[in-house]
Amino acid sequence: xxxxxxxxxxxxxxxxxxxxxxxxxxxxxxxxxxxxxxxxxxxxxxxxxxxxxxxxxxxxxxxxxxxxxxxxxxxxxxxxxxxxxxxxxxxxxxxxxxxxxxxxxxxxxxxxxxxxxxxxxxxxxxxxxxxxxxxxxxxxxxxxxxxxxxxxxxxxxxxxxxxxxxxxxxxxxxxxxxxxxxxxxxxxxxxxxxxxxxxxxxxxxxxxxxxxxxxxxxxxxxxxxxxxxxxxxxxxxxxxxxxxxxxxxxxxxxxxxxxxxxxxxxxxxxxxxxxxxxxxxxxxxxxxxxxxxxxxxxxxxxxxxxxxxxxxxxxxxxxxxxxxxxxxxxxxxxxxxxxxxxxxxxxxxxxxxxxxxxxxxxxxxxxxxxxxxxxxxxxxxxxxxxxxxxxxxxxxxxxxxxxxxxxxxxxxxxxxxxxxxxxxxxxxxxxxxxxxxxxxxxxxxxxxxx
Amino acid sequence: xxxxxxxxxxxxxxxxxxxxxxxxxxxxxxxxxxxxxxxxxxxxxxxxxxxxxxxxxxxxxxxxxxxxxxxxxxxxxxxxxxxxxxxxxxxxxxxxxxxxxxxxxxxxxxxxxxxxxxxxxxxxxxxxxxxxxxxxxxxxxxxxxxxxxxxxxxxxxxxxxxxxxxxxxxxxxxxxxxxxxxxxxxxxxxxxxxxxxxxxxxxxxxxxxxxxxxxxxxxxxxxxxxxxxxxxxxxxxxxxxxxxxxxxxxxxxxxxxxxxxxxxxxxxxxxxxxxxxxxxxxxxxxxxxxxxxxxxxxxxxxxxxxxxxxxxxxxxxxxxxxxxxxxxxxxxxxxxxxxxxxxxxxxxxxxxxxxxxxxxxxxxxxxxxxxxxxxxxxxxxxxxxxxxxxxxxxxxxxxxxxxxxxxxxxxxxxxxxxxxxxxxxxxxxxxxxxxxxxxxxxxxxxxxxxxxxxxxxxxxxxxxxxxxxxxxxxxxxxxxxxxxxxxxxxxxxxxxxxxxxxxxxxxxxxxxxxxxxxxxxxxxxxx
Numbered sequence: 017x018x019x020x021x022x023x024x025x026x027x028x029x030x031x032x033x034x035x036x037x038x039x040x041x042x043x044x045x046x047x048x049x050x051x052x053x054x055x056x057x058x059x060x061x062x063x064x065x066x067x068x069x070x071x072x073x074x075x076x077x078x079x080x081x082x083x084x085x086x087x088x089x090x091x092x093x094x095x096x097x098x099x100x101x102x103x104x105x106x107x108x109x110x111x112x113x114x115x116x117x118x119x120x121x122x123x124x125x126x127x128x129x130x131x132x133x134x135x136x137x138x139x140x141x142x143x144x145x146x147x148x149x150x151x152x153x154x155x156x157x158x159x160x161x162x163x164x165x166x167x168x169x170x171x172x173x174x175x176x177x178x179x180x181x182x183x184x185x186x187x188x189x190x191x192x193x194x195x196x197x198x199x200x201x202x203x204x205x206x207x208x209x210x211x212x213x214x215x216x217x218x219x220x221x222x223x224x225x226x227x228x229x230x231x232x233x234x235x236x237x238x239x240x241x242x243x244x245x246x247x248x249x250x251x252x253x254x255x256x257x258x259x260x261x262x263x264x265x266x267x268x269x270x271x272x273x274x275x276x277x278x279x280x281x282x283x284x285x286x287x288x289x290x291x292x293x294x295x296x297x298x299x300x301x302x303x304x305x306x307x308x309x310x311x312x313x314x315x316x317x318x319x320x321x322x323x324x325x326x327x328x329x330x331x332x333x334x335x336x337x338x339x340x341x342x343x344x345x346x347x348x349x350x351x352x353x354x355x356x357x358x359x360x361x362x363x364x365x366x367x368x369x370x371x372x373x374x375x376x377x378x379x380x381x382x383x384x385x386x387x388x389x390x391x392x393x394x395x396x397x398x399x400x401x402x403x404x405x406x407x408x409x410x411x412x413x414x415x416x417x418x419x420x421x422x423x424x425x426x427x428x429x430x431x432x433x434x435x436x437x438x439x440x441x442x443x444x445x446x447x448x449x450x451x452x453x454x455x456x457x458x459x460x461x462x463x464x465x466x
Numbered sequence: 467x468x469x470x471x472x473x474x475x476x477x478x479x480x481x482x483x484x485x486x487x488x489x490x491x492x493x494x495x496x497x498x499x500x501x502x503x504x505x506x507x508x509x510x511x512x513x514x515x516x517x518x519x520x521x522x523x524x525x526x527x528x529x530x531x532x533x534x535x536x537x538x539x540x541x542x543x544x545x546x547x548x549x550x551x552x553x554x555x556x557x558x559x560x561x562x563x564x565x566x567x568x569x570x571x572x573x574x575x576x577x578x579x580x581x582x583x584x585x586x587x588x589x590x591x592x593x594x595x596x597x598x599x600x601x602x603x604x605x606x607x608x609x610x611x612x613x614x615x616x617x618x619x620x621x622x623x624x625x626x627x628x629x630x631x632x633x634x635x636x637x638x639x640x641x642x643x644x645x646x647x648x649x650x651x652x653x654x655x656x657x658x659x660x661x662x663x664x665x666x667x668x669x670x671x672x673x674x675x676x677x678x679x680x681x682x683x684x685x686x687x688x689x690x691x692x693x694x695x696x697x698x699x700x701x702x703x704x705x706x707x708x709x710x711x712x713x714x715x716x717x718x719x720x721x722x723x724x725x726x727x728x729x730x731x732x733x734x735x736x737x738x739x740x741x742x743x744x745x746x747x748x749x750x751x752x753x754x755x756x757x758x759x760x761x762x763x764x765x766x767x768x769x770x771x772x773x774x775x776x777x778x779x780x781x782x783x784x785x786x787x788x789x790x791x792x793x794x795x796x797x798x799x800x801x802x803x804x805x806x807x808x809x810x811x812x813x814x815x816x817x818x819x820x821x822x823x824x825x826x827x828x829x830x831x832x833x834x835x836x837x838x839x840x841x842x843x844x845x846x847x848x849x850x851x852x853x854x855x856x857x858x859x860x861x862x863x864x865x866x867x868x869x870x871x872x873x874x875x876x877x878x879x880x881x882x883x884x885x886x887x888x889x890x891x892x893x894x895x896x897x898x899x900x901x902x903x904x905x906x907x908x909x910x911x912x913x914x915x916x917x918x919x920x921x922x923x924x925x926x927x928x929x930x931x932x933x934x935x936x937x938x939x940x941x942x943x944x945x946x947x948x949x950x951x952x953x954x955x956x957x958x959x960x961x962x963x964x965x966x967x968x969x970x971x972x973x974x975x976x977x978x979x980x981x982x983x984x985x986x987x988x989x990x991x992x993x
Contacts, residue, residue, distance in 0.1 A: 043918070075919035082481060082548035083956075084924050085556075091918045091933060093753060171479035196547040198480030229541060328917045357915050359958040362543030362637075366915065366960055415960035418913025443912055443963050445954050447639035 034130035035059045036342060037119065039109050043328055044309030045135035046070045047335025048342070049102050055343035060101070061127070063119075065108035067159050069094060073137075074328055076162045077189045081196045086159075112284040114302040131342055134281070134292055134300070134307040135335075138274035138326050141182075145270075147243030152251035153268040156190050165193075168267045172198040175266040179203075179254045181240045182272030183210050185358050188223075190269045191232050192361050202233040202263055204240055204256065206272075216396045217374050218385045219410060223360050225391060230361050243268050274326055276311040289313050291324045296348040298338050306342075308334035318351060320370050327356060353425045354408070355418060363392055368421035369408025371398040381407060384431070384462055386455045388413070395455065399431035406434045414451065415443035435459050481548030487535020495528025505597040506582060515600035522618070526626040533630035542637035544956050546748075546925070554879065555745050561879035569876030576867040579612040605658075606665040613672075614661075620738060621657045625649055627741035634744075640951045640964070644730060648737035651676055656734045670697050673704055676732050678711040680771040681893035683866060687858070688782040717900055723966055724907025725897035726949020733893075735870065735886060739927065740950060743875075743883025747927035747952065750882035756929055760889055760946065767865055768895035769830045774861045776800050781854040804834060815903045818973060865890060884927040888946055898945030906966040907949065908973075909942035911935060916961045922953035936961050943973050 036052060038045040041064035049060050075089040097104050108122040112132065119127045140155025142148045154164050169175035178194045180187050183205030191201045207213060210227065212220040227234045241257035253264045276291035287293045287301035291313030298306045309331035314323045333351055340347035357366045372381060382401035387394035393413030399406050406429050409421065420441040424434055438452045484492070501521035504511065511517040537545075554560040574581050583593025591599055595610050598618060602610035628649040635641035655676045663670055671693040679685040685708050694701035719727045729736045776797070783793040791799075808831050816824060874886025887894050901907060909932070916939070922932035928946045932953045935942045942953075942962075954962040 072918040072920060074917040075921075078919060078921060081546070082551040083546040084920055085550050088920045088924045091920065091937060095754075173479060196481050329914055332914075355913070355915065357917075357959045362541055364958065364960050415912070415963070418915055422913065443960060445638065445640045445951060445963060446965075447643050449639070 033058055035061065035128065036131045036133065037127065037129035038062045038133040038135055040064060040135035040137055040309070041067065041070045042073060042135060042137050042309060042331065044331035044335045045133065047332045048133055048135065048308065048339050051336055051339030052342055053100050053102060055339060061103040061105055063105045063107055063109060065106070068104060068106055071159070076156065076159070077193050079162060080165060080193045109280055111280060112286070114285055114305055117304065130304065132305045133338065134305065134311060135309045136277045136311045138310040139277045140270050141273045141275050142270060143272065145240050145242060147245060147251060148270065150243055150245050150251045151249055152266060153243055153270060155270045156186050157274060169194060169197070169199055175199050177202065177263070177265040178267040178269060179263055179265045180269040180271055182270065183207055184271060184273055187269070187271035188227065188360055190271055191227065195230055195232065200233065202235060202265070203227065204235050204238045206239050208237045212373055213375060214373055216371065216383055216385065216410070218387060219394055219396060219412060222387065222391060222394055222412065223363070226361055226363055274310065276313065276324060278311055297341055297346055298334060298349055306338055308338050321351065321354065329355070353422050363413050364415065365410070365412050366416055367408065367410045368416065368418065369398070369406070369425050371396055371408040371410045384459055386458045388451065393451070397431060397434065404430040404432060406431045416441045417443045482551050485535050488532050491528045491532025491535060494524050494531055498522065498524030498528060502594060506594040508583070508593050511597065514597050518597050518601060522622055526622055529626035529630060533633050537633045546956065549748055555748070557749065557880060565877055565879040568878065569872055572872040572876045575612055575616055576871055582612055582615065584612050606661040608664070617657055621652050623742045624652045624737045627744065631741050631744050635955060638955050641955060644951065645740065647731045648740060651732045652734050652737045667697060670701065675707065678716060678893055679708060680768070680775065680896070681891060683771055683775065683861060686775050686779050716897060720897050720900040721905050724905050724947070724949050725894070725901045726907065728897055729887060729894060729948035730950045735891065736948060738875065739883040739887060743878050746878045746883045748924050749880065750884060750888070750927050750929035752923050752926070752929050752931050760929070763889045764891070764895045765830065767890055768892040769834065770861060770865065771892040773834060774857050777854045778858050801835060804831065811903060818903065882927055887948065888928050901947070902943060902945040906969055908965060909947065909953065910963045910965050911939050911941060912961045912963065914939060915959045917959055919958060921956040921958065922962060925952050925956045932962070941972060
């Protein structure tokens with residue numbers, strides 16, 4: 017070759033075909049693979065120890081509840097992968113050798129890569145509780161966890177009571193799941209009110225009441241002391257720390273958050289913190305190794321975001337970003353305005369921009385809270401108390417338009433503008449009752465009394 | 467492990483097991499069906515009116531008791547618990563039992579009405595149809611027919627299961643109002659008005675005002691047209707209403723609201739699918755191959771319907787002395803209208819059409835023009851090599867009976883509740899083309915909030931892979947969408963909304979996922 021191309025050549029059609037290996041077939045890894053294929057002809061291999069095909073992790077609950085079968089949770093039909101030349105490999109990567117650029121599998125085989133993407137997601141937290149590894153104790157994250165739940169709690173005869181430890185999004189989902197099979201649930205929440213590290217108090221209190229209305233035995237301000245075993249090494253009861261009360265149960269769900277799934281990298285030399293340390297290009301400390309999704313930890317937090325974001329949408333966005341970089345167009349991960357959503361039993365929740373909990377909010381963050389008398393709808397609008405700049409909104413039981421709030425946040429609208437244009441943001445189905453007038457009356461009343 | 471509960475019986479634990487009220491409701495409904503079965507086998511029931519009332523009330527009441535028991539202890543919200551665990555809604559044993567029973571009923575209804583007791587040649591009705599005589603006399607002063615029996619049971623099913631549906635979706639105003647609408651149109655337009663019109667004017671053919679050609683494929687049959695015309699200006703008005711419905715009213719309403727105004731608000735087939743068929747909506751096939759089959763089959767039926775109707779009208783028009791125009795002018799008119807229509811679509815919309823749809827359109831236009839041209843040159847009563855009346859009866863048998871009834875409804879528990887609407891209905895095909903090409907209707911995706919869970923696709927009765935669009939942030943503008951609104955209802959993240967707004971940007975082929983910064987979206991959208 018007479019002319020050596022610079023490695024920083026930015027043309028999107030890289031002349032050299034590389035083997036890009038992605039560990040993890042969740043939303044982050046799969047999004048990366050799809051976008052690499054859109055942009056290039058690189059050879060792509062996606063490795064998973066969990067399932068043969070990509071499925072929607074967020075839909076696991078619906079399989080147990082009988083809303084869907086596993087097949088329905090696959091966003092792409094099985095022909096998709098071959099048609100798009102994305103190779104799928106089922107296997108467990110035991111270690112990564114960054115010097116040799118090779119992966120070693122649990123079955124003894126190995127694979128070489130040119131570029132490696134780590135998208136291995138999370139695993140449920142365990143905080144060293146006595147008995148946390150007994151039979152009948154499990155988290156809810158993977159397909160295997162779901163399979164285990166079908167064994168541990170198939171019905172209310174095998175599982176006469178379940179105890180859930182940890183009051184977050186997975187905990188409340190697990191409570192809903194078990195209740196659909198008529199299994200009595202005790203829900204231990206460390207905080208004095210459900211998810212009040214994230215939600216302002218009015219919302220958190222409404223969700224407490226909603227949980228109880230679904231006949232869940234909600235125990236606020238309660239911690240797990242230990243899990244007791246029967247003679248077969250199976251969980252038979254839990255002990256509550258505060259009261260010493262012993263609760264007989266057949267299933268203990270551990271849902272006290274998740275942490276990055278990175279144990280297999282301990283000896284790889286790749287720099288690890290709580291997660292895999294990455295810069296804004298999503299590069300790890302090792303050459304040609306990248307990390308995205310739940311398992312990645314930003315060296316510096318971006319805006320108000322946490323360094324590790326275990327959220328569906330951020331995983332997808334990192335995947336889209338990294339595909340650009342891998343196809344010769346180095347692109348920084350620059351997420352736009354924060355948004356998220358969840359569902360608490362029957363109440364949908366959406367958030368746009370930043371609304372902090374009473375515990376975490378700054379002095380300048382003022383809240384306007386409106387609640388409907390039926391106790392299933394409320395909103396909280398956060399704004400700067402001096403400049404009146406709109407900071408964000410939490411909405412429960414009322415659907416709002418992502419696009420509109422994203423635009424208002426970009427435009428730097430003040431709270432008065434947002435409130436007077438709230439109708440534009442409504443996304444509820446046709447013929448639904450509207451509450452903008454009630455909300456604005458309450459807002460005006462608050463201004464007069466403030 | 468042995469602890470996994472694989473039981474698919476109705477006697478499992480919640481949510482599969484039936485509560486006491488559900489069992490009572492089921493028994494009550496079976497009791498009502500039992501009376502009808504006894505009547506079918508000519509068990510003599512004195513005081514028929516009373517027994518008929520008892521049977522209908524038991525069936526309707528049984529459905530209501532069942533529904534109340536199912537929903538009374540639940541809070542409002544989506545409760546599809548156990549749908550895929552229950553045998554009857556997941557193609558299990560009971561689904562096959564129900565499917566075979568329904569299919570058998572349709573075969574008897576369409577082809578062996580004498581088994582139901584239809585009296586022929588002036589003989590009195592016996593059996594099941596005889597049981598319905600008192601109600602038929604009360605409504606229209608004539609004995610019942612198999613179609614009266616069917617219409618009564620059909621209306622009862624839509625009303626009772628409609629109430630169940632409203633109960634199930636009581637948190638959702640769109641679903642409540644829409645279901646009220648199909649219940650109203652079935653009861654008043656399909657059931658009461660035609661029977662009362664028949665009472666007022668015995669010669670008038672049964673005419674369901676909301677049943678538009680080509681769904682109502684016999685509208686232009688000679689017996690029907692003559693039947694209308696001999697009734698003077700009233701009949702003529704009905705005929706003009708029928709023509710205006712397809713040429714003027716449907717395009718305007720579909721432009722403004724999408725085809726849902728018909729398919730899931732007015733239509734009787736849709737009405738039954740949305741109410742009695744609601745428990746089977748998740749069974750529709752969402753695969754790409756099913757979509758390919760769907761497009762060919764449903765548009766072929768449309769071509770078949772157009773050719774048949776053209777041939778039928780052509781065969782009785784004659785030289786123009788009996789009706790207003792001759793067969794020659796009629797054929798030229800059809801040719802001109804189709805060519806104009808096709809020309810306009812080609813000029814303005816060919817970029818929006820996918821490649822295969824374009825091939826299909828061209829192919830079919832050629833076929834139709836060729837048929838007409840060939841026929842124009844020959845002066846017999848033939849459509850090419852076929853006898854016109856044979857083509858017409860083949861259409862009636864294949865499409866009108868087998869497809870819409872036996873397969874369309876009989877196979878609810880196996881193929882889902884909208885097989886007919888999706889694969890076989892020529893009306894749905896026309897409205898679908900209008901909806902895809904000239905409408906303000908779409909399902910909007912809410913930015914980047916989709917989590918790809920699949921509830922929308924699973925519960926789409928038309929087999930649309932809604933998620934494929936939602937997870938890209940793209941609007942859903944599909945010809946087959948009947949706008950039932952269930953995808954929006956079951957979405958756990960508030961991602962989907964049915965809307966009629968600007969046609970600008972309605973079909974956004976670019977992925978518009980929010981959440982990323984703008985630069986990246988520009989890059990992603992560059993191809």
